[in-house]
Ligand SMILES: Nc1ncnc2c1ncn2[C@@H]1O[C@H](COP(=O)(O)OP(=O)(O)O)[C@@H](O)[C@H]1O
């Protein structure tokens with residue numbers, strides 16, 4: 001058969017790019033794959049956007065009347081909803097990663113020279129993109145239901161930066177959960193913990209209203225400083241804790257990414 | 271010249287269960303070797319070690335002279351693996367899947383494009399190129415899977431049960447494609463549960479049983495041991511007798527005349543080519559009436 005022999009290039013003889021270059025092209029390749037998959041599952045994409053919107057309406061119109069925060073509740077709650085969305089989006093990524101690991105394509109990819117982190121980075125970038133889409137929608141809708149920010153462009157930019165970091169960190173944590181889970185269903189279960197965090201923070205009610213034990217927990221987890229900082233920057237309220245918020249996000253991001261890559265390399269290696 | 275694959279004393283256990291108990295296997299350049307064994311023999315485990323997916327517990331595994339543990343990345347540049355289960359992205363089209371695999375095999379972009387087009391043509395998937403993989407039939411999936419393994423023009427192609435679960439027609443198509451790949455000079459290691467598949471495709475057959483190679487030789491030598499074919503008699507009482515034959519009309523006639531002369535009450539009978547079962551009966555000397563019958567007949 002001559003058809004197989006017409007293109008002279010072979011993978012083993014023509015390393016047409018140095019190792020570091022491969023890491024970059026591999027990442028671009030895997031990001032494109034993950035984004036494409038996102039577009040091919042419109043119902044999943046729709047849900048990942050619709051749920052946060054429903055939650056916003058639920059909190060503003062159903063719970064809002066009964067919760068006393070000393071301000072307009074919609075102003076108080078929007079930053080919290082945004083962080084809750086991040087948890088939802090992350091759960092989606094955990095399920096996607098777990099599914100990918102069981103479908104066999106990842107096994108195939110691991111027999112190729114593809115850079116191991118690239119496969120995961122693909123999932124993370126697509127996950128963050130879905131998340132930011134949902135976040136923008138929620139913030140847009142918030143304005144329609146009465147949210148009024150006092151922030152200028154600079155503050156908005158700072159908030160966007162902090163949120164991207166927060167979403168990145170939680171998406172990498174979700175990747176870890178997806179890698180240790182034995183099935184997409186299990187991953188979805190593990191990811192519940194991420195969705196739970198905002199309830200135990202200042203996201204929906206001031207921490208001072210909680211029992212002492214919960215208050216300690218709430219004040220020493222990432223969601224509280226991030227919410228407080230976003231709130232302070234957007235509304236000009238006191239209570240910003242930008243360095244603590246930043247430290248949490250960067251710390252979690254670095255740890256989660258490192259753990260994820262190790263888990264991926266070890267996956268199924270017996 | 272060093273062999274393409276050199277496995278010596280390969281051991282692998284999962285927890286306390288030993289799966290491979292010292293596998294030795296050599297695959298010469300340009301040859302086709304079939305690893306024949308029933309479900310659970312350790313075929314996939316062996317293939318996964320070879321493809322750098324699993325770390326061996328003991329033993330040495332070399333591909334093209336490179337150690338699969340120490341030189342994993344170099345080994346990955348030399349092999350193409352088509353697993354037992356289709357391993358592509360169901361949410362991408364056939365063409366997108368191939369392009370993805372070409373990129374991660376580190377083909378240059380222009381070469382990747384040409385190679386994908388070429389393989390789609392060769393595997394008769396041009397019409398289906400823009401359909402999502404999840405709409406493909408089993409046979410089409412296997413063909414695309416094989417194409418994906420061949421993208422990087424691997425020196426060694428590893429096929430894990432390439433036709434298990436396919437209908438006879440798709441199986442025939444796939445056999446033809448594998449023969450084309452072989453004719454192109456690619457070294458192939460394939461695993462199978464079917465003796466006839468190993469016989470049709472491979473120069474050499476290694477029989478894997480409970481994590482060890484219990485026979486290794488040409489298909490002809492194996493068949494000489496097992497018998498070309500046999501007449502299987504199901505007696506009125508339900509007992510089964512197998513009588514070795516060369517399959518010729520004269521020989522079968524002689525055997526049946528013999529059966530009649532012995533006055534056996536035969537419920538029904540057929541001429542059967544040997545199967546994996548027969549190989550194992552012969553090689554492991556399983557205590558079945560068949561052993562005696564085989565000797566009697568020869
Ligand atoms: N990851 C694993 N953990 C535990 N046992 C395994 C694992 N993979 C395979 N086995 C066991 O090893 C044996 C051989 O499996 P395998 O190599 O898949 O056989 P084959 O491919 O020949 O059917 C089987 O008994 C199987 O249950």
Ligand SMILES: [Mg+2]
Nearest residue numbers: 313314354431
């Ligand atoms: Mg198997």
